[in-house]
Amino acid sequence: MPQERFFIAQIGRTVGLWGDLKFHLHTDFPEQFKIGATFQSSRGELTISDVNIKRGTVRFSGYEDIDSAKKLTNTKLYATKEQTKENCNLNEGEHFWFEVIGCTVKQDDEVLGIIEDIQRMADTDYLSIKTDDVLVEAGLTKNFLLPYIDRYIIKTDTEEKIVYTKDAKDILEAS
Known part of the structure; x- marks a missing residue:
């Protein structure tokens, strides 16, 4: 049985010349997006090679140039419950939805x-x-x-x- 996945981010348009993409978060836990983290997507598994949460940009391994990065525009990223619990820290009294x-x-x-x-x-x-x-x-x-x-x-x-x-x-x- 496949694990339940949760929509956590959507990738937008390319930014600059090196494969950076706009990054639209749909989660309260931006700390889970770090270099080396791998997520399921509507285009298969994607691994983050660079991320800047303040600028709202992300780059993925294997998509480090503008032409290949464009293929990821509008791609959605997902996480499982287990990934979320492992990668996200809750404060006292907080709960996952x-x-x-x-x-x-x-x-x-x-x-x-x-x-x-x-x-x-x-x-x-x-x-x-x-x-x-x-x-x-x-x-x-x-x-x-x-x-x-x-x-x-x-x-x-x-x-x-x-x-x-x-x-x-x-x-x-x-x-």
Whole structure:
């Protein structure tokens, strides 16, 4: 069975004469992009030979001239869960999205729903929650968004797959 892959970056147009390409990150962990790192892509495996995160440029082994580098324009880079866990350092209380998606959302002892996705709007992450069937049958909406901020999130337990909340039901009822 193939491993699940996550879209982490897209390669843009060439820059300069040496095969540098614009680099558009789709991850919170730029530190994983270092010389020698290899990623799956829509064009096969690619190994970084040079990277400048501040300038937003990258170069890949075997594509060190402008003509060969042009072939990588619009290529997408992917990482597996295992690669991500190995290459990305989390601070205390931080979690990977793939660890949070699928968690049950609880307020006190009541199950509000299951996290189906996470959306980033401006600088805030929102949990996209499929409302528990019991609450839908009681007349509440089938889905709602909950800001992933201290105001609403008490604790995220990725081992137990539960996100404990406060005042989240108010948002559900207002949705």
